[in-house]
Amino acid sequence: MDNSGKEKEAIQLMAEADKKVKSSGSFLGGMFGGNHKVEEACEMYARAANMFKMAKNWSAAGNAFCQAARLHMQLQNKHDSATSYIDAGNAFKKADPQGESVDLFFSFIKSPPFCLQGRFTIAAKHHITIAEVYESELVDIEKVQKCYLNVECCEMCLLKVASYSAQLEQYPKAIEIYEQVGTNTMDNPLLKYSAKEYFFKASLCHFIMDELNAKLAVGKYEEMFPAFSDSRECKLLKKLLEAHEEQNAEAFTEAVKEFDSISRLDQWLTTMLLRIKKTIQGDEGDLK
Known part of the structure; x- marks a missing residue:
């Protein structure tokens, strides 16, 4: 069959x-004598969903x-309900990354079944799924941040x-988090290597706000x-602080280029460094 x-x-x-749902008494009437029909309807919806996926x-x-x-939840099949919502989220992710379907799914995972009876892990997983949609498809920073804020218990989030x-x-919020995660990882033999990255990023955030704050932060770290x-x-930070204090855009750029030749700058670091560099008088606005 095509x-x-x-x-x-x-x-x-x-x-x-x-x-079948209507004949059971109403959408919410399945608990009062129409459970068998509701179960059959639930199975039909699932079969239909898989056929739509094939198409x-x-x-x-x-x-x-x-x-x-929703029918699984009505029948108190909480695990099956959660599984169906996961399948729905994956389908919506492919269908409509621009908004309506994702927003509809977002409303589902904030509903009581996911906020009660230990469903936090499932809800968190869905928030991450939606965040990844916004992150990869929409480039909508505020929506991405909102999604990850709903699962702050996760270090990655x-x-x-x-x-x-x-x-x-x-x-200030970024600094608080980077310091928190850096402090939590610096005494862990398996994770301490990452601590320098978090303190580095916290220092850059300080630097954008105020040069003196950055110096104090570097000393503290x-x-x-x-x-x-x-x-x-840390060595890069000290070179950048010196270049900034001297208002030497060329020295700033050279320090960044030297660092980048060994450890390639990602988009986030490039953005933060450009924001700092633009505070130097006579800056041309790039890192090349």
């Missing part, structure tokens, strides 16, 4: 499922999975919040984490 045939069969299944009608698949998820906070010029002193990141 894809159009699958889609037609899925549409027919959806219609039959709708009839690559992702929006219809997402809606069908949501119908199944905290770092995402810090990254986007800095891009939104919310430097060296005292807290002596290994930071010998890092290439």
Whole structure:
């Protein structure tokens, strides 16, 4: 059967499922004598969703999975409901990264079933999924930050919040997170290597706000984490502070180029360094 045939069969299944739900007493009446019909309808919605997936009608698949998820919740099948919502989210991610479907899914994962009875992990996973959609498809920094803020208990998500906070010029929040994560990792033998990166990023955020604050921050991080002193990141910071104090844009650029020749700058670091460099008189606005 070709894809159009699958889609037609899925549409027919959806219609039959709708009839079973209505005949059970109402959408919310399944708990009062119509459970068998609701169970059948739930199975039909799930089958229809998979057929829509085969036909690559992702929006219809997402809606069908949501119908199944809501019926599972009505039947107190919380695990099956969560699984169906995961499937819905994956379908919506492919269907409509520009807004409506993702926003609809966002409203589902903030509903009570995911906020009660230990569903925080599932909800967090979905927030991350949505954040990744905004991150890769929309380049919508504020929406990405909002999603990661909903799962701040996760260290990876905290770092995402810090990254986007800095891009939104919310430097105190970014500094707070980078310092927190850096402090938590510097005594861990397996993670301490990453601490220098977090203190480096916190220092750059300080630097953008105020040169003196940056100097004090670098000194504090060296005292807290002596290994930071010998890092290439710390040495770069000191060169940049000296160049900035002398208002020497050329020296600033040379220090960055030297660092970049060994450790390639990513987009975030490039953005932060450009913001600092632009405060130097006579700066031409790039790092080349």
